[in-house]
Amino acid sequence: MKLKQLEGLLGGLDQFPNPKVELEQYPTGPHIASRMLFTAENSFEDISNKVVADFGCGCGTLGVAAALLSAEHVLSIDIDPESLEIASLNAEELEVDMDFIQSNVMDLRWRGQIVDTVIMNPPFGTRKKGADLDFLNVALKVASQAVYSLHKSSTREHVKRTALRDFNACNAEVLCELRYDLPKLYKFHKKKEVDIAVDLWRFVPGKHQS
Numbered sequence: 001m002k003l004k005q006l007e008g009l010l011g012g013l014d015q016f017p018n019p020k021v022e023l024e025q026y027p028t029g030p031h032i033a034s035r036m037l038f039t040a041e042n043s044f045e046d047i048s049n050k051v052v053a054d055f056g057c058g059c060g061t062l063g064v065a066a067a068l069l070s071a072e073h074v075l076s077i078d079i080d081p082e083s084l085e086i087a088s089l090n091a092e093e094l095e096v097d098m099d100f101i102q103s104n105v106m107d108l109r110w111r112g113q114i115v116d117t118v119i120m121n122p123p124f125g126t127r128k129k130g131a132d133l134d135f136l137n138v139a140l141k142v143a144s145q146a147v148y149s150l151h152k153s154s155t156r157e158h159v160k161r162t163a164l165r166d167f168n169a170c171n172a173e174v175l176c177e178l179r180y181d182l183p184k185l186y187k188f189h190k191k192k193e194v195d196i197a198v199d200l201w202r203f204v205p206g207k208h209q210s
Contacts, residue, residue: 006068007034013090015059028061028121028150032178036148036200037065037119039175044202046146047071050116053142055105055135060087060098062119067096074098075115077105105138113144113205121150133162140167140205147205153177153197163203171204 010030041047048070054063057076064087067074076098078084084100091098122135132151139147140163147169151159156174163169180198 001068003034003038006038006065007031009068009094010034010061010065013059013061013064013093014086028058029180030061032121032150032180032198032200033061033065035176035178036150037062037069039200040117040119040146040148040202041069043175044146046117046148050145051075051114052117052119053077053115053139055118055120055139056122057087057100058083058121060090062121063087063098064090064094064096066117066119067091067098068094075101077101077103077108079104105135108138108142110142113142115143116145118143118147118149120148124152133159136163136203137167140169140203143205145205147201147203149201149203150178150180150198151201153199156199159199159201168206169203170206171202173202174199175202176200 007030010033037047047066049072051073052063052066052071053075054060054066055077057063057078060076063074063076076087078087079102081102084102088100118139120135120139123131136147136149139149160172163172178198178200179195
């Protein structure tokens with residue numbers, strides 16, 4: 001599948017009608033989502049025929065993209081039942097098979113590296129400090145091959161240091177810097193749209209002792 005085709009399909013997905021500020025629910029736009037998954041597949045072969053988990057999946061954009069790129073199995077996890085309902089409808093609309101799990105990512109009782117690849121656009125931690133790194137910590141425990149994640153560019157050094165030193169990653173690389181368009185979703189947003197710099201990371205998990 002070509003990048004433009006993938007972006008076009010993702011652009012038709014439904015997004016949060018009533019985003020919840022406490023969960024930092026912001027849609028992952030088709031521009032960023034398509035490039036994230038296209039890079040994971042075409043540069044690293046981390047998607048097709050792989051078991052892929054989408055952490056904090058929201059309305060399912062990243063997981064749907066993985067399924068469209070021939071992932072063997074997609075597990076989409078979110079704490080919010082309303083988001084999962086929309087994600088399920090999005091998957092149905094594009095006729096892709098995915099499994100949905102309602103859970104806080106922190107509460108997953110997964111043992112060992114049971115998926116190949118984790119993809120995620122975690123909360124940036126503006127409401128709950130360090131939320132993005134909490135997600136990353138769990139992701140690096142359960143992925144055997146790679147973790148793809150978006151983090152604010154302003155936190156780049158901290159993210160790299162934490163992943164390598166504290167989370168047992170054996171590699172942490174910024175693949176590109178992207179502009180994340182944040183539409184005015186909440187009352188406290190002063191501007192109609194804000195665009196912030198985010199890094200697309202690829203982390204390689206270390207091998208865990210069994």
